[in-house]
Amino acid sequence: MNAVSNRKPDYERLLRKAGVRVTRPRKVIVGILTQSDDHPDALEIFKRAVAIDKTISLSTVYRTMKLLESMGAIHRHAFEGGPSRFEQAGGDHHDHLIDLDTGDVIEFKSDRIEQLQDEIARALGYEIIHHRLELYGRKKKSSG
Amino acid sequence: MNAVSNRKPDYERLLRKAGVRVTRPRKVIVGILTQSDDHPDALEIFKRAVAIDKTISLSTVYRTMKLLESMGAIHRHAFEGGPSRFEQAGGDHHDHLIDLDTGDVIEFKSDRIEQLQDEIARALGYEIIHHRLELYGRKKKSSG
DNA sequence: ATTCATGCAAAGGCTTTGCATGCAA
DNA sequence: TTGCATGCAAAGCCTTTGCATGAAT
Numbered sequence: 001m002n003a004v005s006n007r008k009p010d011y012e013r014l015l016r017k018a019g020v021r022v023t024r025p026r027k028v029i030v031g032i033l034t035q036s037d038d039h040p041d042a043l044e045i046f047k048r049a050v051a052i053d054k055t056i057s058l059s060t061v062y063r064t065m066k067l068l069e070s071m072g073a074i075h076r077h078a079f080e081g082g083p084s085r086f087e088q089a090g091g092d093h094h095d096h097l098i099d100l101d102t103g104d105v106i107e108f109k110s111d112r113i114e115q116l117q118d119e120i121a122r123a124l125g126y127e128i129i130h131h132r133l134e135l136y137g138r139k140k141k142s143s144g
Numbered sequence: 145m146n147a148v149s150n151r152k153p154d155y156e157r158l159l160r161k162a163g164v165r166v167t168r169p170r171k172v173i174v175g176i177l178t179q180s181d182d183h184p185d186a187l188e189i190f191k192r193a194v195a196i197d198k199t200i201s202l203s204t205v206y207r208t209m210k211l212l213e214s215m216g217a218i219h220r221h222a223f224e225g226g227p228s229r230f231e232q233a234g235g236d237h238h239d240h241l242i243d244l245d246t247g248d249v250i251e252f253k254s255d256r257i258e259q260l261q262d263e264i265a266r267a268l269g270y271e272i273i274h275h276r277l278e279l280y281g282r283k284k285k286s287s288g
Numbered sequence: 289a290t291t292c293a294t295g296c297a298a299a300g301g302c303t304t305t306g307c308a309t310g311c312a313a
Numbered sequence: 314t315t316g317c318a319t320g321c322a323a324a325g326c327c328t329t330t331g332c333a334t335g336a337a338t
Contacts, residue, residue, distance in 0.1 A: 001263070001264050001267055020292080020293085021291095021292060021293065021336085021337050021338070022337080023292090023293060023294080023336075023337065024294095024336085024337095025293080025294070025295095026293085041327095042327080042328080043327090055294090055295080056294090056295090057294070057295045057296070058295095058328090059294075059295065059296080059297095059328090059329080059330085060293080060294060060295075062327090062328060062329070063293080063294085063329085066328095066329090078222065078224065080222065080276070082327095083326085083327055083328085084327085084328090097264070097265060097268060097270060099270070100273055106268055106270075108264055108268065110260055110264060112260055113257055113260050113261070116254055116256055116257050116260075117257070117277075117279055119145070120145050120241070120252055120254060120279070121241060121279055121281050122284075123145055124241060124250055124252065125283055125284055126241060126243070126250075126279070126281035126282065126283055126284060127281050127282050127283075127284050128279050128280070128281045129244055129280050129281050129282060130280050131277070131278060131279045131280060132224070132276065132277070132278045132280075133261075133275070133276070133277045133278075134275060134276045134277075135261055135264070135265055135270070135272050135275045136272070136273050136274050136275060136276075137265050137270035137271050137272045137273050138270065138271050138273060139269055139270055139271075140266075140269055140270060140271050164317080164318085165311085165312050165313070165317060165318065166312080166313095167311075167312065167317090167318060167319080168311085168312095168319095169318080169319070169320095170318085185302095186302080186303080187302090199319090199320080200319090200320090201319070201320045201321070202303090202320095203303090203304080203305085203319080203320065203321080203322095204318080204319060204320075206302090206303060206304070207304085207318080207319085210303095210304090226302095227301080227302055227303085228302085228303090
């Protein structure tokens with residue numbers, strides 16, 4: 001297992017570069033993303049946004065997430081049995097371990113697994129476009 | 145990568161053992177599962193069921209899949225951007241490669257990856273309850 | 289001044305559920 | 314005969330979308 005780095009994109013710059021408008025709602029939303037190190041869903045982002053600007057709508061959150069995703073600025077994860085959750089792009093590729101009790105997401109990375117995946121796909125005559133590896137588990141109580 | 149075996153459960157027996165009724169709709173649905181080697185979603189199962197018995201409802205399909213799942217007789221997979229798809233349990237554990245062009249699902253198994261997953265979880269202080277490994281890819285055109 | 293983005297409410301896709309009826313045991 | 318299972322329709326959850334208004338350029 002390898003370390004997972006995490007550098008945050010300059011969203012406003014990305015928005016300008018994409019030729020879209022840097023509006024108040026978008027500023028609020030990307031501000032939230034910048035300050036987040038977790039994997040919030042749209043509703044959670046909406047709540048955080050409303051705390052800053054009461055006029056923001058949930059639709060705009062969804063639209064903005066979709067926009068950022070299409071720009072490659074964030075990643076969308078559909079973990080089991082819940083709404084999509086988002087995280088900032090820009091860090092290394094990694095996979096996720098989801099704590100079944102808390103919903104917490106722990107990032108990890110294994111070059112060895114990636115390599116094995118490639119081998120498998122190749123053996124089956126496929127080229128991997130992307131993959132999803134999620135471990136669902138519970139914290140081991142080490143002694144209390 | 146290892147071979148994936150596939151033996152089918154005797155659903156009616158499982159139903160009886162679970163103490164639930166072996167009704168006409170349930171017979172039709174498990175009959176369809178027995179004859180399937182693909183990964184149909186609820187609507188697809190419903191269509192196949194209606195071809196046999198016009199009176200079956202989609203609700204019953206959903207209810208039956210939920211029942212079978214709770215009995216461990218089938219597995220539910222929520223592949224990207226689509227409805228849940230089901231497959232018979234009873235074969236070896238395996239993971240999935242989804243053909244992005246056709247939606248086809250190819251099963252594979254890698255003990256080595258499983259082992260690495262366990263190591264990762266252990267290193268993070270977690271016990272894996274279950275996991276999900278999906279490769280999304282396209283067939284390599286080998287020469288045309 | 290334009291045009292794009294927003295808020296709102298409605299709808300859409302998948303799935304579950306309440307209820308009265310029907311069928312398995 | 315008794316109660317579980319069914320069909321139907323309605324609702325629920327998450328997400329998208331149509332439309333008129335408002336704001337960024």
